[in-house]
Amino acid sequence: MKRRTLAALASLLLGSAVGMASLPAMAQAKTLKVVAHADVKILDPTFTTAYITRNFGYMVYDMLFGLDDKGVPKPQMVDKYTTSKDGKLWTFTLRPGLKFSDGSAVTSADAVASMQRWTARDSIGRAMTTISAAEWKAVDATTFTLTLKEPFGLVLEGMSKPSGFPPVVMPERLAKMPTTSPLTEVMGSGPFMFKRDEWVPGNKVVFVKNPHYVPRNEAPNVLAGGKKSAFDRVEWLYLPDSNSAIAALRKGEVDYVEQVPADYINTLRTDPNVSVKASGAWQGWMVMNQLHPPFNNPKVRQAVLKAVNQERFMAAMGYPLDMRVTYCATFFVCGSANDTSAGAEPYRTPDVAKARQMLAEAGYKGEKVVLLVPSDVTYLNAEGLMAAQTLRSIGMNVDMQVSDWATIGGRRAKRDAPDAGGWNMYVTVAGGFDADSPITNAYLSASCGNGLPGWPCDKELDELRIAWLKAPAAKRKEALDAFQRRAYEALPYISVGQYSPAIATRKEVKGAEKLWGGLPLVWMLSK
Structure with a gap:
């Protein structure tokens, strides 16, 4: 009943947001309609690492x-x-x-x-x-x-x-404004302008071409070159009901689904009007709050890692066999230049009984673990449910608290104790560009005193990171291995596996094969 109600509501919202039948053919050709992977609540890409806010930044800002x-x-x-x-x-x-x-x-x-x-x-x-x-x-x-x-x-x-x-x-x-709260004013020099007067939180974000944008002369090439768009207007639609989002794509009511729900990938591959493409290497992460018990104890974090079965996590998230890795030992990206198995051996084979023993030896006394589980992003929901199952399998007292991803994005910034509105663990995913080195990997690069949710702090890891940065080319691999060995001891986060998500576009949308790492760079597209 709940699914039917959600589907009906989403269809109603879609009808008001899309309105394709009422648009003249020329206007349709200049408008790109995108099903975004999440709702936009924070408009400041310098405040949060949330991908939806980063993507918002690409639209309205430019970089040096x-x-x-x-x-x-x-x-x-x-x-x-x-x-x-x-x-x-x-x-x-x-x-x-x-x-x-x-x-x-x-x-x-x-x-x-x-x-x-x-x-x-x-x-x-x-x-x-x-x-x-x-x-x-x-x-x-x-x-x-x-x-x-x-x-x-x-x-x-x-x-x-x-x-x-x-x-x-x-x-x-x-x-120059303080970084302690997000900026609400949006003023960039990028290819598009944010239409605040058409913004419907929880439903739609609208961008129009920036008349003052000065592109480079070179052709667009991912985040380089002239970002001249074929579209005068781009609409991001937030459709948390997967059935409605996929139905809209099949009917031609939207042009592009930024992240295809995993259980729809194989079905869409057979649709002659839709093109499905893999979008880079991604990883699932379990992020633990290291300010409060029990995860302020690295031994507890290690016990959880010993119980993690990457193959089961990836299967639960629903990605086809050809889009997931059975086991990835590196904290970075399997198959990349920084792929290493240093320090992984004790955790290569999951062992729940051993994990229970490690948890007991760490001194865990049955403290409640508040786990934040997203309700509106299917693969994150599955990841959260698997995290709960893993924690419970070793005897942890799990309190699953379910809410939409945007709300979790705000709550995870709270340093409060879990019983005062804070949290102990949340799940997320990271693209290859946020995982591929000791300095670009968001949680491995988080030095003590950082503001990253979870607030990891390990001074030895900080020193090894700097040693890696300073290492000459001939010593870089040695420094990388030393860094990862310490990462397996400190565990700023736990990787639950590597996979490749998928994007889907209507066949008439051209250029999707040029999209890089899953980034929704609309200036690479035309129709």
Whole structure:
């Protein structure tokens, strides 16, 4: 009964949101309708690592550098740059004519303030400050510098970071606002503008072309090049009922489903009007709150890991065999340059009996574990249910608290004790760009004193991360293995397996094969 009611409500919302039949053919051709993977509640990509907010940022903001489809940083808002021979002074010049969506000029002061905001928040930015005492300074209206006390090998990689906290450029007055709460004003120089007057929280987000956007001359290439869109208008529809979302795609009422529910992948593969494509390597994560018992004890975290069966997690999340990995030993991405099994051997084979023993030896006394389970994202819901089953299998007292993903995104930022509105564990997933190295992996890069939900802190891991950053190429693998061995001891989070999600588009949508890592970069698409 509940499913039918949800489906009926979603269909009603879809009818009001889509309204395809009433649109002239030309208007339809210039509008892209996307079923987004989550509702948008936070509009500030410098405040949260939530992917829906990051994707929002791609639409309205631009960055100084952007990654191409080979993962190479390319100048984006920057016109030219130079580096001193000793690598300690970088000089950047903005492209001429850049403007924010209100028509005001983008200046080096905006770029500097934005980079200072990013440096304070992001893992690469913080490392740059810790290791090299990074100092950003405006020289004139279009030129700014980065001065380092010692060379830092990831300057351009940081300035083009695609996820976590992407270094978007915003007006100086906004960039200097406190980072303790999200910005509510949206002012970017990217390809689209946010239509706040058409925003229906819980239903629809609308973007229109930014008339002041100044694209590069090069063709669009993921997050690099000129982001000239074939669409004048993009609508994100939030349809938590999977049946309604897939039905809308099949009927041609929407063009693109950003994340296909796993149990629909094989069915859609047989639909002649739909194209289904894998979208990169992703991992499922169990994130534990390390401020409060019982997960403030690494021995308890290790006991849980010993019970985790990655194959069962991935099967429960529903991804077909050809889209999941049976077992992935690395904290990074299996099959990537940083793939390593260092430290994994004690946990390679799940053993519930051994995990129970480890839990008892850790001193667990039956404390309640508040587990946040998403209700509206099918694969996350399945991951949450498997997490509950795993915890209970070793004798933990689990209190599942179910809510929509956007609400969990807000609640996970609370440091309160679990019995005062806080939490002990939540589940999430991470794309390859947020897992593939000790500095880009969101939780492995979280140094002590960080603001990341879960608040992991291990000083030895911090030291090994810096050692990896400083290691010469010949010693980088050795440093990587040492880092991962310590990660298996400290367990900032637990990986529950690796898989590839899927996107689905109508056949008439062109360019979906160029999308990278599951990022919904609409300027790569046309129809």
